[in-house]
Every structure is written in C-alpha cells, then in structure tokens.
Amino acid sequence: MRIKFLAPALLLAGCVPPGAPPAPETVPSPTPRPAAVTPTPAPVSDWRDLPRSPGDWQYRGLGTGSAASYGVRGAAPVATLTCNRSGRQVTMMFATLRPAAGTVTIRTTSTQRSLAVQPMAGGVGVALPASDKLLDAIGFSRGRFVVEGAGIGRLVLPAWAEVLRVTEDCRG
DSSP, rough: OOOHHHHHHHHOOOOHOOOOOOOOOOOOOOOOOOOOOOOOOOOOOGGSSSOOOEEEEEEEEETTTTEEEEOTSOOOOOOOEEETTTTEEEEEEEEOOSSSSSSEEESSOOOOOEEEEETTTTTTEEEEEEEEEEHHHHHTSHHHHHETTTTTTEEEEEOOOOHHHHHHOOOO
C-alpha cells in the first residue's frame, strides 16, 4: 500500500503550482558579426603601377600644325600637346581650375624633369622646342608617363603614338 501513496506523491512533487512564473530560460545573446571590411589597396610604390587617368588621346591636324588631346570623350581634355609648325614648338597644356604659375614634374621610364608652367586658357602650360629630348622620352616611355604638380594633381597618361606624331609634325 505504501507504493500506492508514494507514486502520486512523486507526481505531485514535480508539478509547478498554478500561477507560478515559468523558470527563466537562458537564451544565448546573438554574437555580433564583424563589419565587412573592404581591403585597403596596397600603396603603390612605383609610378609605373599607378592606374591610368581615364580617357584617350585624340589627334587632329590644324592649319598651323597639329594637336593631341587627352581626356574622356565629351569632356574637356586634361592634357593637350599642340604643334606650332612655324615656330617649331610643342606646347604642353594641362587643365586646372586655378591656373597659376608653378612647376610640373614629368616622369618617363628614362627621364624625370621639372618644368616651369605659366597660366594659359583653361590651365597651365609650357612651350618646348620640337627638338627637346623630353618629348621623345614621353613618346617612347614604356606604356605611360606621369605629370604632377601646379594644381593639376597627378595625371597618368599613356605613351601612345599621338604624342610622337605631334612632335614629328613640328620637326618637319
């Protein structure tokens, strides 16, 4: 008979009295996810590895010589080389919002030279004799050349045939 009384007593001992709050459940808090990190591009230690400035060279003949302009089609060019055949000069002009006298540095695979530039319509520029070896260095640079300074920032321009064509037009 003792077993008869013991079984119901054990069943009752496991019951929760009515109206008692349920035992708190331990819910793990969500683990915060790390924010997506965009890798920072490695610094470029060599100017020859810099990305090219957007655009293309466009050559055109002029009554007084020729010109090659670099930039995005439909926008103002960022660089222009113009041949003045009668003066045998090539003028290099670089676009800037605040034209002021200053210096630009031109880097090619064989040469680095700083040039004094003067304000011109729409930018700064310098006139070089068509025989200047810098023009050859620009045209024969391996793939690209760089122009920096005088409010223009940095232009990484391809060394395409248009540059040499303007130079050769001035040499006769």
